[in-house]
Amino acid sequence: MRHFRAGATVAPATLERLMHAAHQAPSVGLMQPWRFLRITDAGLRRRIAALVEEERLATAQALGERASEFLRLKVEGVSECAELWVAALAPDDGTLFGRRTMPREMAISSLACAVQNLWLAARVEQLGLGWVSLFDPLALKAALGLPDGAEPLALICLGPVDTFYPEPMLQQVGWRQPRGAEQVFFENCWGSVAAAQDEGTVSAAPPSSMD
Structure with missing residues (x-):
């Protein structure tokens, strides 16, 4: 979601349930590499919003001929959302189990599981x-005073909304169309359509409209 109800709040008991849900996520080797920072300082939120705006303009420039179209999009709700959290990777604790060959990838995947848990729990709470990724991670790290080895990966805008999108917003405004299931589910080798789909038992489900 990018459109939030300005001035709204989230009850402490609800926040407690959301935190619990995020922390119950699975992680490779039980490493639990996620750290969540709840931003309650108004000045810090403004600094973060400025970093997001800086990256929004840089992204528009990088998009070339689609720049003006991109600038018309609502891409974040950092200033309006009731709650702003930062999801960050903790400094590596040396966990080897399950990540010897892909140490960074498995840490990021584990953090993403925690964000997904939070996302689903938020939807249950209406x-x-x-998830906002428009920021320079080094600049955000400095603004937050993160320790060496820690890395911010997501700004989480959270709070009451007037309505949920009937379909992903980028699809709704014509920015991009989602891929069908037949383009992402294969059998045995890349590009080979899954047998279940050949039999008509797998259909292209509509994409999530949570974001």
Whole structure:
């Protein structure tokens, strides 16, 4: 979600349930590499919003001929959302189990599981959530005073919304169309359509409209 109800709040008991849900996520080797920072300082939120705006303009420039189209999109809700959290990777604790060959990838995947848990729990609570990645990680790390080895990966906009999108917003505004299931589910080798789909038992489900 990018559109939030300005001035809304989230009850402490609800926040407690959301935190619990995020922390119950699975992780490779039980490493639990996620750290969540709840941003309650108004000045810090403004600094973060400025970093997001800086990256929004840089992204528009990089998009070339689609720049003006991109700038018309609502891409984040950092200033309006009831709750702003930062999801960050903790400094590597040396966990080897399950990540010897892909140490960074498995840490990121584990953090993403925690964000997904939070996302689903938020929807149960009838709260919108949006994952914002428009920021320079080094600049955000400095603004937050993160320790060496820690890395911010997501700004989480969370809070009440007037309505949920009937379909992903980028699809709704014509920015991009989702891929069908036949383009992502294969059998045995890349590009080979899954047998279940050949038999008509797998259909292209509509994409999530949570974001």
